[in-house]
Amino acid sequence: xxxxxxxxxxxxxxxxxxxxxxxxxxxxxxxxxxxxxxxxxxxxxxxxxxxxxxxxxxxxxxxxxxxxxxxxxxxxxxxxxxxxxxxxxxxxxxxxxxxxxxxxxxxxxxxxxxxxxxxxxxxxxxxxxxxxxxxxxxxxxxxxxxxxxxxxxxxxxxxxxxx
Numbered sequence: 001x002x003x004x005x006x007x008x009x010x011x012x013x014x015x016x017x018x019x020x021x022x023x024x025x026x027x028x029x030x031x032x033x034x035x036x037x038x039x040x041x042x043x044x045x046x047x048x049x050x051x052x053x054x055x056x057x058x059x060x061x062x063x064x065x066x067x068x069x070x071x072x073x074x075x076x077x078x079x080x081x082x083x084x085x086x087x088x089x090x091x092x093x094x095x096x097x098x099x100x101x102x103x104x105x106x107x108x109x110x111x112x113x114x115x116x117x118x119x120x121x122x123x124x125x126x127x128x129x130x131x132x133x134x135x136x137x138x139x140x141x142x143x144x145x146x147x148x149x150x151x152x153x154x155x156x157x158x159x160x161x162x163x
Contacts, residue, residue, distance in 0.1 A: 025127045025162035026088040030055045032063065036158035038135065045072040051080075055162070059088045061098075069104075077105045086121060094121045094129075102137065113139045117156065131158040
């Protein structure tokens, strides 16, 4: 009985949810502008940034983000292209997953990394959303003896507008 109730509830939610992102913030052809930030407790580093993106299909976002990271030496700029999928059809809270490449620009050098992110967006208006998630980043060509120092996990918080 418990299994039947769970399945019935799931089917009911899916049937009641929209099957298209039409005119929502995650629909095909929409542009996305966002601002965000993050904090890495291990290094006390603060990161703030923003980005632009374009929804190639409903829920599928190609994005280019930039950020500045400070409060720990060295400070640096970042540029990060990526792809993210937003489950726009899930009611109320829209989970997302994504992958990215990141280039860090230090004063004299640079560094490359790849990573993944996951979290959820909550619509705060017709074309406005806020998000929270977790980001995992792996620095390529790790300069440290301990490879764990080149794997970072941190929270990310964002605010976005699609138009």
